[in-house]
Amino acid sequence: MLASRLAGYGLAVATLCTASFSYADSLPNVTILATGGTIAGTGATSTTTVGYSAAKLGVEKLIEAVPEMKTIANVSGEQVFQIASENMTNDHWLKLAKRVNELLKQSSVDGIVITHGTDTIEETAYFLNLVVKSKKPVVIVGAMRPATAISADGPINLYNAVGIAGSKDAQGRGVLVALNDEIQGAREVTKSNTMLASTFRAPDLGSLGYVVRGKPVFYRATARKHTVDTEFDIGKLDQLPEVDVVYGYANAKRTPIDAFVAGGDVGLVHAGTGNGSLATPVKEALKEARAKGVIVVRSSRTGSGITARNGEANDDELDFVAADNLNAQKARILLMLALTKTRDTKDIQRMFEVY
Ligand code: SIN
Secondary structure, three states: HHHHHHHHHOOOOOOOOOOOOOOOOOOOOEEEEEEOOOHOOOOOOOOOOOOOOOOOOOHHHHHOOOOOHHHHOEEEEEEEEOHHHHHOOOHHHHHHHHHHHHHHHHOOOOOEEEOOOOHHHHHHHHHHHHHOOOOOOOOEHHHHHHHOOOOHHHHHHHHHHHHHHHHHHHHHOOEEEEOOOOEOOOOEEEOOOOOOOEEEEEEOHHHHHHHOOOEEOOOOOOOOOOOOOOOOOOOOOOOOEEEEEEEOOOOOOOOOHHHHOOOOOOOOEEEOOOEEEHHHHHHHHHHHHOOOOOOEEHHHHOOOOOOOOOOOOOOHHHHEEEEEEOOHHHHHHHHHHOOOOOOHHHHHHHHHHHH
């Protein structure tokens, strides 16, 4: 049963295939970089939609599963890594971003699709949004159901992502995330639900557009700087500064902050309650961390809205940075990149208002 469904998706296990279709001059050239995730996942049965194994199928199988792509693009594939995205690290990001920049310099590449696990897709998307140096489309795509499931969403999401990546309309819009027939901007998108195919949302601000018949339809653009307009250059970096996230909650203690500082962190992001408020022991620990040179960013655990500077804490006095409306996991990314340029909190605050 499972084998026949795999075959139905073009995933016949015994079939050898190449990672590219024959080239047609009039079609855009799109490179698919595969990194793993549920889109490449397999389950024990066709109804296994939780408890499956992510990151099992190689890029050839993903391409083979969607022959319709050859009508909209010349597609080639590369397996960059094969991981579940909770295991994504700074080192993976640097490797991926360098490969993306290398490929986009080539005139033979019109756009890039990255297949990725949905759990940290928003983080990889925002990292790339800040460090990719090209206006060509970069589209990250995942799936909420493994490739072996009834109504797997991976094939249609991949088809849509290739359609976006090959489109001139998608140029200069920053890194995009494509799932569920929607196009989301890297800065605002977040995973909002553990199971639903409609999990990706940009709270309050909404999606950038839809995909219809493999073509993107845009209704709005991000107002924040990205890609070619950022000051970040990862070309010569082989590691990123150590920055971690501390979560705010009732009865919160200072223990994790002290541990991160003792472990050598140079930056900390606090996902505070409400508008980024700090429990007294947490505030004391962050103040001491700042006195030791650690840069502190206040964000919110609420999931939307602005963490206002000098609102729930006196940032001027504490010499802290406010995260604007970035969630904590994205504030961590911007702080890491900011720390590759400066340790000046005023300059870092400026970056949080620009990117
Ligand atoms: C992962 O993030 O790799 C697993 C979950 C998913 O892709 O939906």
